[in-house]
Amino acid sequence: MDITFKNVTYIYQRNSPFEHKAVDGLSFHIPSGSFVAIIGHTGSGKSTLIQHLNGLTAPSEGEVHIGDFKLTNEEKPKNMKELRSRVGVVFQYPEHQLFEETIAKDIAFGPENFGVDQKEIERRTKEVIRQVHLPEELLDRSPFDLSGGQKRRVAIAGVLAIQPEVLVLDEPTAGLDPRGQKEIMDMFYELHQQEGLTTILVTHSMEDALKYADHILILNKGKKFMEGTAVDVFSQREALQSVQLDVPEVVEFLIKFEKKIGKQIPFHNQSMKELAEEIRQVVKGVDEHE
Amino acid sequence: MNNSLIIGQYVPGNSLIHRLDPRTKITIIFFFVFIVFFANNVLSYGILVAFALTAMLTSKVPVRFIMKGLTPVWFLIIFTFILHLFVTKEGTVVFELGIFKFYSGGIIQGFAISIRFFLLILVTSLLTLTTTPIEITDGIEDMLHPLKRFKFPVHELALMMSISLRFIPTLMQETDKISKAQASRGVDFRTGPLKERVKAVVPLLVPLFISAFKRAEELAMAMEARGYQGGDNRTKLRELKVTKLDIMGYLIFILVVAILFLTRTYG
Numbered sequence: 001m002d003i004t005f006k007n008v009t010y011i012y013q014r015n016s017p018f019e020h021k022a023v024d025g026l027s028f029h030i031p032s033g034s035f036v037a038i039i040g041h042t043g044s045g046k047s048t049l050i051q052h053l054n055g056l057t058a059p060s061e062g063e064v065h066i067g068d069f070k071l072t073n074e075e076k077p078k079n080m081k082e083l084r085s086r087v088g089v090v091f092q093y094p095e096h097q098l099f100e101e102t103i104a105k106d107i108a109f110g111p112e113n114f115g116v117d118q119k120e121i122e123r124r125t126k127e128v129i130r131q132v133h134l135p136e137e138l139l140d141r142s143p144f145d146l147s148g149g150q151k152r153r154v155a156i157a158g159v160l161a162i163q164p165e166v167l168v169l170d171e172p173t174a175g176l177d178p179r180g181q182k183e184i185m186d187m188f189y190e191l192h193q194q195e196g197l198t199t200i201l202v203t204h205s206m207e208d209a210l211k212y213a214d215h216i217l218i219l220n221k222g223k224k225f226m227e228g229t230a231v232d233v234f235s236q237r238e239a240l241q242s243v244q245l246d247v248p249e250v251v252e253f254l255i256k257f258e259k260k261i262g263k264q265i266p267f268h269n270q271s272m273k274e275l276a277e278e279i280r281q282v283v284k285g286v287d288e289h290e
Numbered sequence: 291m292n293n294s295l296i297i298g299q300y301v302p303g304n305s306l307i308h309r310l311d312p313r314t315k316i317t318i319i320f321f322f323v324f325i326v327f328f329a330n331n332v333l334s335y336g337i338l339v340a341f342a343l344t345a346m347l348t349s350k351v352p353v354r355f356i357m358k359g360l361t362p363v364w365f366l367i368i369f370t371f372i373l374h375l376f377v378t379k380e381g382t383v384v385f386e387l388g389i390f391k392f393y394s395g396g397i398i399q400g401f402a403i404s405i406r407f408f409l410l411i412l413v414t415s416l417l418t419l420t421t422t423p424i425e426i427t428d429g430i431e432d433m434l435h436p437l438k439r440f441k442f443p444v445h446e447l448a449l450m451m452s453i454s455l456r457f458i459p460t461l462m463q464e465t466d467k468i469s470k471a472q473a474s475r476g477v478d479f480r481t482g483p484l485k486e487r488v489k490a491v492v493p494l495l496v497p498l499f500i501s502a503f504k505r506a507e508e509l510a511m512a513m514e515a516r517g518y519q520g521g522d523n524r525t526k527l528r529e530l531k532v533t534k535l536d537i538m539g540y541l542i543f544i545l546v547v548a549i550l551f552l553t554r555t556y557g
Binding site: 015051098110158 | 354474476478496
């Protein structure tokens with residue numbers, strides 16, 4: 001489903017001393033099937049933005065289009081439930097939403113609410129537990145017996161079981177150990193490609209944005225600060241630093257390399273192997289000159 | 291999340307009312323609550339209303355914000371007024387509507403009760419609007435201090451109060467977050483038959499309780515790690531101090547009370 005924001009503004013607690021613009025005149029377009037990273041500091045409006053994607057909040061001004069659904073301040077889609085069944089949201093620390101006695105029941109909770117029949121639910125439960133790399137034997141256990149990382153996987157499975165077309169991830173790796181972070185991100189990337197999902201990832205990690213996203217949106221104080229491919233965005237180191245954002249290590253390395261060696265290697269999202277080859281070429285060139 | 295309820299919400303500021311000692315505010319409001327019931331004619335009610343409105347304007351909290359915050363209370367006030375119209379049968383009949391007769395006593399009583407109600411709510415919400423929860427508990431702790439002689443756990447009580455006040459916004463946020471997460475999984479909290487809506491509360495309450503217990507445990511641990519020990523010899527970061535401003539506050543209030551007793555009808 002294509003996602004379009006047209007001049008979206010969201011104001012918290014309007015007409016009170018606490019009035020506060022969380023999102024301010026935001027416009028962008030996300031084509032169906034793309035992997036988009038949204039980056040910004042705490043309070044930049046990321047979380048408010050994603051709540052518009054499945055109609056949890058309606059814009060104070062402007063329009064949000066998600067596929068055929070249209071959200072404005074005046075009109076909400078009548079079939080909100082359908083919108084929510086097609087846009088799955090994994091919130092920050094999703095393990096906090098677990099509540100059922102068994103893992104199977106918790107995973108089935110979403111599909112049940114959306115009226116999926118029992119047989120299909122059973123099939124999906126088995127499928128998603130495998131997708132999140134948990135053993136099927138766990139299904140009859142209580143989710144509260146699990147470790148933090150496992151709980152998170154169960155919660156993610158609960159969202160996947162809804163089989164959404166758009167998957168929204170709000171810092172899905174926060175608080176996990178490095179290995180867990182990589183496993184979870186790889187899992188989402190695999191799903192994104194296999195199922196042809198539109199994935200929207202809210203993250204603080206420039207490395208993740210570089211590695212997985214084909215489009216990056218940077219927010220600052222509720223406004224769009226920058227937008228483009230990883231190469232477009234991360235080539236502008238100074239602009240990013242002006243809003244206290246870092247560039248990925250590769251870009252940092254290339255800049256230092258240029259300073260030390262005096263030769264420039266342009267950043268084009270190269271892999272580690274390509275980069276090594278490029279460095280070899282450059283260094284060889286330097287040697288031959290001498 | 292709930293934009294309309296202001297009771298318990300603090301609006302930062304530096305007005306005269308904000309700067310009053312919390313004990314002064316609590317004492318004045320405590321007596322005001324009693325005084326309200328002594329007014330019995332137009333003039334005495336007028337004085338109370340003038341006092342409350344002056345306090346409200348001095349506090350510099352936007353009037354529109356307060357009035358909007360009182361919306362749920364307006365309903366109650368109007369309801370009491372209407373109840374009095376129908377139920378009180380004193381005085382003369384003012385007008386008739388079908389089988390209903392409206393008495394002058396009913397109208398007057400209705401007005402009087404509504405004004406009392408309004409004044410009580412307005413003044414008490416002014417307290418929380420202009421005083422931080424910490425100040426309020428510090429004030430209460432200090433005022434209850436004499437009870438310590440009777441082994442009343444004043445400090446523990448104050449601590450409990452400030453902890454619960456401190457965690458109200460946290461719990462509200464948590465509720466908001468979890469209800470949004472469950473709504474994304476297709477729970478409908480707003481529509482549908484009552485039975486379904488009651489059932490929809492379970493996925494909200496279970497996670498809330500779990501996190502509340504976890505939070506309590508973590509807080510206890512953090513307090514112990516930092517060597518918390520309640521009670522005697524514990525010093526305070528913010529010492530409460532009575533200033534000229536407080537004395538003026540008391541004097542003005544005493545004046546208002548005096549005028550009230552002069553103007554009210556006796557006998």
